[in-house]
Amino acid sequence: MIDKFSTILLDMNDTFMFGADRFGSNEDYSIVYHQLGGMMESVRVNQLIQSAYAYLDIRYPDPQYRESFPSLREAFVSVEGQDSLSEMDLELLIETFARHELGFVPPEYATAISQLSQRFRLGLVIDIWAPKTLWIETLNQCGVFSVCESASFSSECGIVKPSPLPFLNVLEEMQVNRQDAVVIGDSVRRDLGGATAAGIACILVGGAKHPSALGSVANLIDI
Numbered sequence: 239m240i241d242k243f244s245t246i247l248l249d250m251n252d253t254f255m256f257g258a259d260r261f262g263s264n265e266d267y268s269i270v271y272h273q274l275g276g277m278m279e280s281v282r283v284n285q286l287i288q289s290a291y292a293y294l295d296i297r298y299p300d301p302q303y304r305e306s307f308p309s310l311r312e313a314f315v316s317v318e319g320q321d322s323l324s325e326m327d328l329e330l331l332i333e334t335f336a337r338h339e340l341g342f343v344p345p346e347y348a349t350a351i352s353q354l355s356q357r358f359r360l361g362l363v364i365d366i367w368a369p370k371t372l373w374i375e376t377l378n379q380c381g382v383f384s385v386c387e388s389a390s391f392s393s394e395c396g397i398v399k400p401s402p403l404p405f406l407n408v409l410e411e412m413q414v415n416r417q418d419a420v421v422i423g424d425s426v427r428r429d430l431g432g433a434t435a436a437g438i439a440c441i442l443v444g445g446a447k448h449p450s451a452l453g454s455v456a457n458l459i460d461i
């Protein structure tokens with residue numbers, strides 16, 4: 239099914255990174271924030287992070303923001319209320335948010351990606367809300383970044399899936415025709431939706447199934 243393609247565009251969260259997005263109602267963000275040296279009270283820290291999360295969460299599926307998605311910094315500035323945040327606190331809040339957003343890459347997934355890179359050219363099409371720094375570090379550490387030729391991060395370009403643009407931009411950077419590429423991702427709406435809008439085939443992983451997909455496999459390792 240996959241051998242006719244030269245290039246794979248990979249989604250990240252729940253495709254090869256897991257345990258991301260720890261933003262449940264019981265999270266105490268002040269722990270990370272205070273470890274980073276922040277001085278604000280815990281209640282205010284938790285309230286600000288929850289508000290910034292809610293600000294982005296409501297906009298994430300809204301087509302109106304698909305190609306002008308606000309940055310995390312903009313979210314904090316919009317929800318900060320009357321006592322405005324110092325630049326230092328803003329940066330600490332963004333770093334705290336990023337650490338709760340970041341997941342981990344299991345070694346067997348890093349190995350699978352390395353093996354895929356021997357047969358296919360690889361690109362990454364990634365939706366994250368915090369700036370990409372922490373992900374670049376993590377993807378470098380597990381060896382994923384070095385085997386991928388191009389990567390799109392939504393927090394850098396302000397465009398979220400299912401816009402076709404991040405997929406097309408990565409292909410353009412790699413100089414690959416859309417018919418030679420296949421997207422692999424776990425989300426019917428974002429990955430299959432974005433791939434279809436871009437005219438690229440898509441294989442779903444993680445249990446998702448859809449008649450428009452080229453196929454479904456349990457996980458990336460099985461590919």
Ligand SMILES: [Mg+2]
Pocket residue numbers: 249250251252253423424425
């Ligand atoms: Mg995903």
